Amino acid sequence: MSYFEFLGQYGDRIFSGTLITMALTVLSALLAVAIAVAAGLMRMAPNMAVRGLATVYIEIFRGTSLLVQLYWIFFVLPLFGITLEKFTAGFVAVGMNLGAYGAELVRGAILSVPKGQWEAALALNMSPAKRMIRVILPQAVLIMLPSWGNLLIELLKGTALVALISVADLMFQVKQINGTTFLSAQTFGTALIIYYVLARFMITPFMRWLERVMMRKMGRA
C-alpha cells in the first residue's frame, strides 16, 4: 500500500484524533494557566498555611510522573467517590501537572519585576490587589511569556499520554491503526510529523504573536 492510499484510508481517523489532541491541548492549557497563577500567587502569600498548601501541591505534581498522576486520577480517584470521564480525567491530569511547573514560572516572573515598581505602586496608595493586577502581573506576563511557549509544547506532548486511558486522541488513533495494519513507519511517522507541525507551526507562532501583542499593550514595541 502506498503512503497516499494509506492516508486515503485512515486519514479521517488521524484527522479526528488530531482534533481531539488540539481540544485537549487547549483545555489543559487553560486549566494549567489558571492553576499556575493561583498556585504561583499562593506560594508568595504572607499566610504560612496558604504558602504550605501551594508548596505541597507543586512538589507533588513536579516530583512524580504525569503518567502516574494520570493513572491515579483515572483509576484511584473513583474509589474516593470522584469519577471523571476519561476525556476529563485526561485534560485535568495534564493541566494539573503542567500547572505546577507553570506556578514556578509565575513566581519567578513576579519576583523579577523590578522592586521600584512595587514601591511606586505603594507610593500611589494602590491596594495590594490593584497593585498586583494593574502593575505587577502585566509586567510579569511579559517576562514569562517566552518560557510559557516551551511549557505549552511540553503540554502538547503530555496530552499524548491520555491515549493510555483510551481517550481517542491522535496517539490513540495511530496506535489502533498500527494494531490492525502493522504499518508502523506510516502510522507513527505521520503522528510524529503532525505533533511537530502543531508544536512548531501553531504553538510557537501563536506565542510569538501573543508576545508581540503584549509588548504593544505595554508600550514597549
Added chain:
Amino acid sequence: MFDWRWDFTFQILPRLIVATGNTLLAAGLGYAIAVVLGLALVLAQRTPFRPLTVVVREAVEFIRSTPLVLQIFFVFYVGPQFGIRLSPWTAGMIAIGLHYAAYLSEVYRGGLECVPKGQWEAAKSLNLSTARTYFRVILPQALPPSLAGMGNYLVGIFKDTPMLSVIGVAELMHTANAIGSETYRFLEPFTLVGIIFLCISLPTAALIRLFEAWVRRKLGMG
C-alpha cells in the same frame, strides 16, 4: 470508600521495590546515553560543514517537539517492519536516550555559549588542536553553567521512565499496573508508585543543588 489495606501494601511492597531497581537502571542507562550523545549532537552543530549543522539542528528540534511516548512506540515497532527486532529494553533505551540527548544538547549549547571568546583565541594562539581546545579548555569551563540543566534532566528522565511500560519494560509503573490487573486493587499500587517517585525525586533534586554549589565553590566561581 476509603479502604487502604496495610497487609496488601506490605505484600506488594517487595515487588514494587524490585521494580524500582529497574526504573533506576533504565533512568541511569538512558541518562548515560543522553549525556554522551547530547555532546555529539552539540558538537555536530558546531562543525563548519553546513549541511550537517542544519540537519542535526532540525533533528534536535524535531525530537524536542514530539511526544516521548510516541517516539518509544516508533522505535519499538518500526524496527520489525524492516526486519530489525529490538527488545523492549533496547528500544526503550534508544528512544529515551535520544530524546534526552536532544534536551541535553541544548543545555550544553547554553554552557558553551557562556565560555568567553578570549578562551578560544588563547587556545588558538597556543597552537592547540581543535580536539585539545575542546577537551582541555572549553568543555571544562562549559560544564559548571550546564550543571543545573543537566541535573533537572536527570530528574526528568527518571520521571519519564514510566512511559517505557507501554512497550513492556518491567519498571515501576508496569509492575503496579500488573498488580492492579491481577488483584483489581489500584489504590495501593498506584499510590505507592507516587510515593516512591516522590521519595526519590525530591531528595535527588536537593542533592543536585548541593552538588552544583560544591562544584562552583571548587572551581572558584562563587
